Amino acid sequence: MAEVRIIGEKLTNIPWQDKPEGAVGPVWRHSDNPVIQRNPAKGIARIFNSAVLPFDGRFVGVFRAETINGRPHLHLGWSDDALNWSIEEERINFVDESGKPFQPNYAYDPRLVEVEGTYYIIWCTDFYGAAIGVAKTDDFKTFVRLENPFLPFNRNGVLFPRKINGNFVMLSRPSDSGHTPFGDVFLSESPDFVYWGKHRHVMSKGGQGWWQSVKIGGGPAPIETTEGWLMFYHGVTGTCNGLVYSMGAVILDRDEPSKVKYRSANYVLTPEEWYEERGFVSNVVFPCATLHDAETGRIAIYYGAADTYVGVAYTTVQEIVDYVIATSEEVADDAEIGIM
Ligand code: BMA
DSSP: OOOBBSSSOOOOOOOOOOTTTTTOOSOOEOTTSSSSSSSSSSSSSEEEEEEEEEETTEEEEEEEEEEETOOOOEEEESSSSSOOEOOOSOOOOOOOOOOOOOOOOOOOOOOOOTTTTTTEOOOOSSSSEEEEEEEEEESSSEEOOOOOSSSSSSEEEEOOSSSSSSSEEEEEEOOOOSSOOOOOOEEEEEESOOOOEEEEEOOOOOOSSSSTSSSEEOSSOOOOTTEEEEEEEEEEEEEEEEEEEEEEEEEEEOOOOTSSSEESOOOOOOOHHHHHHHSSSBBBEEEEEEEETTTTOEEEEEEEEETEEEEEEEEEEEHHHHHHHHBBBBOOOTOOOOOO
């Protein structure tokens, strides 16, 4: 197939392991998973569904920390190698735009995305029910909350790492107040990070397979490649024992990302290892971040496992894009911008 490249920065010190002999599929696991175990800091029982980025010669993470009273909050963590993490015991202290404390009642499933030198945290917050909260920081010391972008109920807010056609672009998954038994991915634009509109449908749940038949949700910030925006996402199926969360991969149009170019009919990672199959919520892989290197095309994917651990998995841009193209299916009107 044609050569595919990541469009972006060189980041050669990310975690990496070559594909082992006999690996099944285009994504393979770090051999020493999970990289974050239970009880990783005082007062924190479990960390999962979390996001990381390079910052100032090290790596920084915004972690979904399930505290010992069972409520999720966001904590910072630091690492030299992006595998061994030191998690701060204090939760992130958010302030409003005038500097007054402004803590969310709960916060989960954070994404962390840099756009034009500012770091944005996007998470699921309490706004008369589950909705999307956003904050920004320049230094990982002061975190300023911004206006909530969307009405409730909504989850899985995923910001693109650059403006497209002059606007910020955010994916989201409108939902209900509970364990949402439905859901497609939509996209909205904003010129100023306050007013969001031009809402477009991006992807439907479903397809020929059953692994994404109940609902889907955006994952890590999309990666810009020469073939389009590569995005990992989660797809959910129902069983007599509850929901199963797998990871899928899709390529969106570079200039009009509400259009799906290719979408793999198969999952690219599904719960198979003990730390994915067994935990607080069994059978969950839930990707929220990647570290990637434009020079080598290597991608390290950070995912929550069984709502209990953090796992790392690897692929290369060539391997995953070739796989998505080779196994692509068209679902509903994904290839269009959708009805308005
Ligand atoms: C979703 C979210 C995720 C979680 C998943 C499986 O609705 O709450 O945080 O990983 O369920 O429990």
